[in-house]
Amino acid sequence: MNDRTAYAFGLFGREDDLRIIGAVLESGGSALALGDPGVGKSSLLKVAGQLAQRHGRRVLSVSPTPFEQGLPFAGLAELISQVPDGMDRELPEPQRRALAVALQRAEPDGPEADPLAVPLAVRGLLHQLCAREPVAVVIDDLQWMDHPSQGSLGFAMRRLPVEPERLSVLVGARPEGGARDLMRSLPEPRHDLALAPLDEWAIGQLLRKRFGPRWTPLLSAGGRAGQRGEPVLGLDDRRGNAGWRPNLGCGPFPAASRCCRCRRASPTCYASAPSSWGTKARAVFACSWPPLGASP
Ligand SMILES: Nc1ncnc2c1ncn2[C@@H]1O[C@H](COP(=O)(O)OP(=O)(O)O)[C@@H](O)[C@H]1O
Ligand SMILES: [Mg+2]
DSSP states (O other): TTTTTHHHTTOOOHHHHHHHHHHHHHHHHEEEEOOOOSSSSSHHHHHHHHHHHHHEEEEEEEOOOTGGGGSTTTTHHHHHHSSSSTTGGOHHHHHHHHHHHHHTSSSOOOOOOTTTHHHHHHHHEEEEEEHSSSSSEESSSSGGGGGHHHHHHHHHHHHHOGGGEEEEEEEEETTOOOOOHHHHHHHSSEEEEEOOOOHHHHHHHHHHHOOOTTOOOOHHHHHHHTTTOOOOEEEEEOOOOOTTHHHHHOOOOOOTTTTTTTOBOOOOOOOOOOHHHHHHHHHOOOOOSSSOOOOO
């Protein structure tokens, strides 16, 4: 893994984090990327998943949503669906059956299973899989994973009798998001990546990639100050952006402004040009508009 890896994957300014992720993919262990919404956790984990495949690891990935948080075993079902068919045949029958019932693959047909049966089954499956090939488990937005899935995975990871290099776990979560038990169960060595806002150079590169070369360092500096470091800035140019100038100031920044296109709330920047210019710029948070590569 060298300094150009991040750039080659379309990421700017995450070289140090990717270097650590590379080490985890090489030797096992875990990396936990913590950061506020929009700072770039999902982007980093997406690249991490691609790198894991390049390292020859089987990737099991899941990105829970707030909706799934209330659905028992939703996260686990997503992960187990990526395990090759038939591997559960080698599990002891009560565990195989308990897992099948928990994942809605079989009707319950007797007394309720022991609460330990599902965590043991998950550990058994992960054990078999790691014995067969190196594995990377990638969990984005851990804060939204349902509790039963967290509990089973935490149990399985804490007690997995495999060589450390056979398992890499890469996780993204919001700092205040909970899931502390699972975080504490992540395999050692565990690396905490506190994702800082992108630096000025990285934001400049990102803006140029999205909007073309007219984005100057001066503008990106304004963008960064205005966005508290969230990297995405968009232009509302429905009235044309002929008046767009690089010396546009940023601020003040309403705490709950909305993206002008996707309408999502975002704790971002609002920058306005004099109305005579007919141009307004607003921070766009996690919004895919304009398409990558479009120029102003
Ligand atoms: N380092 C980066 N390089 C390039 N684009 C980035 C970077 N970090 C974030 N982005 C862009 O910013 C937006 C928000 O990032 P995302 O990864 O979804 O943040 P999070 O998962 O932390 O909420 C995405 O559109 C993504 O493409
Ligand atoms: Mg995300």
